[in-house]
Amino acid sequence: MYVATKGGERAIEAAHQWLAEARRGDPAVPELSIAQIREQMTLAVNRVMAEGSLYDPDLAALAIKQARGDLIEAIFLIRAYRTTLPRFGGALPVETDEMAVTRRISATFKDVPGGQVLGPTFDYTHRLLDFALMADGDAPQAARKPAETQPVPHILQLLDRDGLMEPLTQGEATPPDLTREPLEMPADRPLRLQALARGDEGFVLSMAYSTQRGYGRTHAFVGELRIGTCAVEMEIPELGFAVEIGEIELTECETVNQFTGSKTEPAQFTRGYGLVMGQSERKAISMSLVDRALRWDELGEENTGAPAQDAEFVLYHCDNIQATGFLEHIKLPHYVDFQSELELIRKLRRDAGAETCKEAAE
Amino acid sequence: MSEAAYNFAYLDEATKRMIRRALLKGLAIPGYQVPFASREMPMPYGWGTGGVQVTAACLTPEDCLKVIDQGADDTTNAVSIRKFFERTAGVATTEHTAEASVIQTRHRIPEQALTEGQILVYQVPIPEPLRFLEPRESETRRMHALEEYGLMHVKLYEDIARHGAIATSYAYPVKVEGRYVMDPSPIPKFDNPKLGGNAAIQLFGAGREQRIYALPPYTQVVSLDFEDHPFEPSKADHDCDLCGAAQSYLDEVITDDRGGRMFICSDTDFCASRRADGLRGRLSPEEAA
Numbered sequence: 001m002y003v004a005t006k007g008g009e010r011a012i013e014a015a016h017q018w019l020a021e022a023r024r025g026d027p028a029v030p031e032l033s034i035a036q037i038r039e040q041m042t043l044a045v046n047r048v049m050a051e052g053s054l055y056d057p058d059l060a061a062l063a064i065k066q067a068r069g070d071l072i073e074a075i076f077l078i079r080a081y082r083t084t085l086p087r088f089g090g091a092l093p094v095e096t097d098e099m100a101v102t103r104r105i106s107a108t109f110k111d112v113p114g115g116q117v118l119g120p121t122f123d124y125t126h127r128l129l130d131f132a133l134m135a136d137g138d139a140p141q142a143a144r145k146p147a148e149t150q151p152v153p154h155i156l157q158l159l160d161r162d163g164l165m166e167p168l169t170q171g172e173a174t175p176p177d178l179t180r181e182p183l184e185m186p187a188d189r190p191l192r193l194q195a196l197a198r199g200d201e202g203f204v205l206s207m208a209y210s211t212q213r214g215y216g217r218t219h220a221f222v223g224e225l226r227i228g229t230c231a232v233e234m235e236i237p238e239l240g241f242a243v244e245i246g247e248i249e250l251t252e253c254e255t256v257n258q259f260t261g262s263k264t265e266p267a268q269f270t271r272g273y274g275l276v277m278g279q280s281e282r283k284a285i286s287m288s289l290v291d292r293a294l295r296w297d298e299l300g301e302e303n304t305g306a307p308a309q310d311a312e313f314v315l316y317h318c319d320n321i322q323a324t325g326f327l328e329h330i331k332l333p334h335y336v337d338f339q340s341e342l343e344l345i346r347k348l349r350r351d352a353g354a355e356t357c358k359e360a361a362e
Numbered sequence: 363m364s365e366a367a368y369n370f371a372y373l374d375e376a377t378k379r380m381i382r383r384a385l386l387k388g389l390a391i392p393g394y395q396v397p398f399a400s401r402e403m404p405m406p407y408g409w410g411t412g413g414v415q416v417t418a419a420c421l422t423p424e425d426c427l428k429v430i431d432q433g434a435d436d437t438t439n440a441v442s443i444r445k446f447f448e449r450t451a452g453v454a455t456t457e458h459t460a461e462a463s464v465i466q467t468r469h470r471i472p473e474q475a476l477t478e479g480q481i482l483v484y485q486v487p488i489p490e491p492l493r494f495l496e497p498r499e500s501e502t503r504r505m506h507a508l509e510e511y512g513l514m515h516v517k518l519y520e521d522i523a524r525h526g527a528i529a530t531s532y533a534y535p536v537k538v539e540g541r542y543v544m545d546p547s548p549i550p551k552f553d554n555p556k557l558g559g560n561a562a563i564q565l566f567g568a569g570r571e572q573r574i575y576a577l578p579p580y581t582q583v584v585s586l587d588f589e590d591h592p593f594e595p596s597k598a599d600h601d602c603d604l605c606g607a608a609q610s611y612l613d614e615v616i617t618d619d620r621g622g623r624m625f626i627c628s629d630t631d632f633c634a635s636r637r638a639d640g641l642r643g644r645l646s647p648e649e650a651a
Contacts, residue, residue, distance in 0.1 A: 008441040080404040084368065182397035182572035185500045312498055322570045325407030326487070332409065332439050335613050336432045336469045336628055340531035340550035342614065343596050348525050355526075 023068050037061035046249075046278025047071055051320065052078030053179065053198045055248050055277050072200075072320050079321055083179070090174075092242055094230040096252050096275070097154060100147070101228035103279075106155045108221045108256055114152030119227060120279075155224040156254050159269060166259070166270045185312050192294055192311060196287045197276055199318030205282060207308045207318075208289035216293045216306030220255040220272055227251045227279050251276045253284035257292050262300030270299060290314060371418040371451040377401055381419035381574070385565060388576035393538030394506070395489050400572040410443055410468060411569030413485035417447065417466045420481055420565070426454045428462035433470035433611065433628035440468070457631050469532075471553040473610045473632040476562035478579060484547040486568035489575065491535040491545040511543050514586065522591055531596070536583045543586070544575065551585065552595045552611045558583030600625040605636035606643040 024031065038045055038061040048060040052075045060078060067073035103119025106112050159165040175190035183195065196204055211218060229249050233242040253274040261267035272292030274284035293308040295301075303309055317323065369375065384398035403411040421427065427447055431440035435457040443466060444455050456462050459472040468485040476482060492502045495513045505511070514535060521529045528534075534551035536558075538544050546557055547566060557564065557577065564577040577583060587593035598612040603624040610632055612625040624645055627633035637646070 008436045008438045009445070012438060012441060076402075076406070079402040083402045084374070086374075179399075179402075181399050184397055312500060316499070321402065322407045325409060325411075326570055327408070328406060329408030329487070332468075333432045333437050334469070334548075336550055336611070337532040337548050339598065339612070339614055339628075340552070340596070343598060344527075344529060344531040347596070348527065348529070351526050 023066070032065055034058055034061045034065060037064050043279060044069075044071060044074075046280050047201060047283075048074045048078055050277040050280055050283065051075045051198050051200065052082065053277075054078050054082045072324050076321050076324075089234060091245070092233045092235065094232060094248070094250065096226070096230060096250065097151075099152070099226055099228040099230050099250065099252070101152055101226050103227040103281075104152060104224070105226075106222070106224045108223050109155060109158075112155050112158075114148060114150060117148075152226070154254065156256065156271065159223075159256070164269055165256075166265075166268050168271075183315060185315075187311055187315055189291070189295070189298075192315060193273065193275070193287075193291060195315045195318060196274070196290055199287075200320035200323070201280070201283045201286070203318050203320065203323075204286040204290055207293075207314060208286035211289050211293045211306065211308045216296070216304055216309040218257045218270075218272070218289070218292045220257050220289050220292060222285060223254045223256040223271075225251070225253045225281055225285065227281065249278050251278065251280050251284040253281065253288045255285075255288045255292060259299065259301075264300045270295070368450055370423070371421045371447065371453075372404075373401065373415065373418045377415075378419045381415055384574040385416065385419065385576060388565070388574050389563070389578050391542075392577050392581050393542030393544040393575060395573040395575045397572055398574050400569045403569065405442070405446070407570035408487060409439060410466070410485040412567030412571075412574070413466050413468070413483050413569075414443060414446065414567075415569060416483045416565050416567035416574065417464060418451070420464055420483065421447065421451050421453055423451070423453065425463045426456050426461055427451075428456050428459065428465045428631075429467075430465065430470060430472070430629075430631075431468040432613070433472070433632075434630040436630065458635070459629075459631050469548050469550075470611070470628060471549060471556045473607075473627070473629045474635075475556075476560060478561045480562040482560075482562050482564045484549075484564065484566045486545070486547045486566045486571075486573070488533075489545055489566065489568040489571050489573040491533075491543050506542060509541070511537075514543060518586060518588070522588070528587070528591065528593075534593075535586050537586060538577065539582050540584075544583075546583075550597070550611060551593070552597045554583075554585045554593070555595055598625050601643060602627045602633060602636075603643040603645040605633045605641050605646070607633070607636060607641075 038057045041064065044064055045057050045060045048063055048071055049055050049057065052060065059081065060074065063074035063077040064071065066077060101117055103121060104114065104117045106116065156165055160167070171190065178191060178194040183191070227249070229247045231244045232246050232248055234245050235242045255272040256269045257272060259268055259270040270292065272288035274287030274291065276284045276287065290308055293306070294311050294314065296303055296309050307313055380399060384396045387396045388394065400412065400415060403414055405411060405414065427444065429435065429440045429444040431437035434440065447453055448455060459465065459474040462480065464481045464483065465472065466483040466485070471482065490502050492505055492514060495517055496502050496505065518528050521527065530551070532550045533545055533548040534554055536544050536546055536554060546554060559580050560577070561579050563579055566575045585593040598614060600612060601608045602610055602612060604626050607627055610627045610629060613628045615624050615626055617624055
């Protein structure tokens with residue numbers, strides 16, 4: 001005899017206990033500490049901070065631990081926590097000109113004021129598994145050199161002086177806040193950049209890649225890529241001046257794109273911009289390419305119908321928390337909808353069957 | 363989660379106020395989709411975050427909440443959402459439709475008629491009825507503004523030309539007060555007639571898509587159709603095998619691997635109440651002595 005399924009609550013509880021056990025793995029193996037994740041899984045921590053839109057390495061490390069290393073799940077945890085935080089106010093724009101750079105490269109000029117700094121990069125490593133890492137080793141030590149004292153100006157500013165670069169215009173309005181206003185089209189550039197900055201690394205990468213392969217081609221040179229720490233300053237109303245409230249690590253990428261001019265603009269170089277929290281240069285470069293592709297309209301370029309030129313397509317689909325939630329919701333019960341589809345298919349088949357019989361009889 | 367760390371019903375008051383404003387606007391313009399700054403909730407998008415935010419904005423400590431998914435109180439996600447509000451709002455909960463002041467639902471309208479003072483909150487995945495005809499939000503908003511619904515009628519007509527019937531069985535589009543075409547959320551079209559003239563307030567929340575819309579009590583809601591192909595609500599051609607109800611929406615349950623199946627009410631409270639009243643269906647368990 002059929003008895004309707006009951007006990008969803010008990011099943012959920014048991015599933016969560018099982019999850020906790022699975023998260024811990026073999027108890028004979030020492031447990032990961034948050035500090036270990038923060039220090040040794042830095043780039044994962046950075047990605048969670050960037051796409052979670054919350055700069056807190058300890059919380060990001062905690063989220064990664066809790067999510068069993070599933071970074072999208074970790075980003076989700078951070079986002080859900082972030083929404084509950086009170087807003088004290090907005091910081092002043094960070095001055096990336098004054099960044100204490102750990103890495104800074106230009107693909108457009110061989111030598112630049114402030115120098116090229118490779119920094120801690122995977123570039124030029126041979127991707128051979130280092131089996132020595134399977135054993136405990138001593139902490140490696142890199143060669144040291146005093147930090148640069150001379151200023152590290154943005155390279156595109158140097159081109160700017162010659163008038164070859166599209167001039168930067170200072171927006172007047174306070175940029176909209178994607179997390180406090182619904183995303184509506186058309187989205188202006190600050191809003192697009194916000195969405196891209198917290199967008200899924202894989203999605204933004206693929207969009208950028210598609211422009212390189214010809215879908216909305218805007219050949220980009222990395223004018224400058226810099227990674228380092230910047231001071232965050234905030235105006236305190238009671239004090240009447242800005243004070244430094246902390247430092248954050250940022251990755252900034254500015255691309256230079258050829259532009260032959262349009263009806264409204266002379267031939268010049270144009271810009272694509274990427275700025276991401278933490279060390280995340282794949283994301284920053286991707287972001288700057290997609291940013292540039294999305295600017296076709298304001299530059300009077302042709303819309304070739306490429307996905308990366310379509311702001312609505314890019315912005316509505318780049319958020320991995322929205323995407324994964326909606327994608328995974330199809331595993332929830334859909335008995336009712338499915339039942340109505342069953343009825344419909346049966347009815348259509350019945351009607352079609354009756355029709356065929358009638359034709360045969362005639 | 364330490365419940366004390368969160369505000370009543372989880373959302374902060376400023377957020378609730380923003381949502382209530384959207385709700386009021388929605389009630390003032392029935393069927394119109396109001397953009398709202400949907401928050402990231404501690405459950406995934408697509409799992410009822412819109413409904414949860416609307417419920418959170420409506421709840422008062424005196425409310426009694428019922429949560430259903432597929433008509434049932436005991437489906438896992440309904441259990442999870444009910445538990446969320448038990449923890450964060452501490453409100454009373456119920457499985458009885460008549461006892462609830464707020465009912466959050468996914469994919470069904472309760473069988474029992476709702477009454478004045480009740481609020482029915484729908485979870486909505488895709489609020490835009492024109493979305494699968496036109497993927498661009500900028501376009502569909504324009505179409506609504508201009509009341510340009512020809513595309514929808516063409517779609518329904520093409521269905522009839524191709525299949526002899528309108529091939530939409532759930533999320534069947536409706537027109538509200540002769541103005542806005544609205545997606546009723548993926549309820550089976552069987553439930554569509556309950557949308558119109560309903561005594562309860564009906565609120566629709568789409569979290570991921572950042573839209574809220576509403577039907578005030580006794581709003582005129584008409585399912586789209588043609589004179590010669592009138593709208594037909596449909597259900598499985600059976601009675602409930604547990605309670606014998608002939609007019610309730612049914613789930614089909616596969617009972618063995620030889621084609622055996624039974625049909626039971628999708629609304630678990632409706633079915634259980636009927637059985638408590640002594641009503642029986644074809645396969646009801648024998649009375650325990």
